[in-house]
Amino acid sequence: DGGITQSPKYLFRKEGQNVTLSCEQNLNHDAMYWYRQDPGQGLRLIYYSQIVNDFQKGDIAEGYSVSREKKESFPLTVTSAQKNPTAFYLCATSSGGTGELFFGEGSRLTVL
C-alpha cells in the first residue's frame, strides 16, 4: 500500500538463524526507517537512512543490520544476536519535508 512493499508478510525462523526482511518503495523518498512493534506497545526505531549508502542506528539497533545500496531498497537483517526477535516489523519512508512517515504493511517475524 502507498508504494511501500514489505516482504514476507509472515516469517518463521528457528533460533540461531539470521533472517532478512525486505522493504521496497517507489515513492522516490530519500529517507527510510525500520521500526519494531511489540504487542501493546508503541513503535521503536531500529535503524534509519537519510540517503543512499548511509544509515544510522536508532534506539534498539543491537542484533540488527541494514544496508542502503539503492534509494528504493532498505533491507533489515535480524541476526542471531537479537535476543528477542519475535515482533511486528514496520518499514517507513519520508520525503524529508514535514516529517510525516508513510508505512508499509509490516512483516511479522516469529522465532520458534
Next chain:
Amino acid sequence: GESVGLHLPTLSVQEGDNSIINCAYSNSASDYFIWYKQESGKGPQFIIDIRSNMDKRQGQRVTVLLNKTVKHLSLQIAATQPGDSAVYFCAELLYGGATNKLIFGTGTLLAVQP
C-alpha cells in the same frame, strides 16, 4: 514493567458517539505532531497533523487539539463508526541536527460497539 506494556489503554464507545483520544508528549521543543491509525495486522496510516503554531486543526470527522502548556494532544472523532476501531498513536517530531525523528506514544485502542 513488561506486563503493563502488554495492555493498551482502551476507549470503548457506542457507534454514533463522539470519541476523544488523549496523548501526552515529552518534548516541549517539538513543533510537529501526527496522529496515526493502525488496524490489526497493518501498518499505521496518517490521519491528521498539526504544527505548534496552531491549537486546533480539523479534518473530515476528526479534529486535533494541541495544548502546549501541558504538552497534551487530543484526537476527536465525530460520529464514531465501526470502521474507526483501531489503535491510535500520536507522534511528535524531534529535531536533531541533520536528522529528525518521530517519537511514538504507546497507543490507545478504540473499540466501537454497534
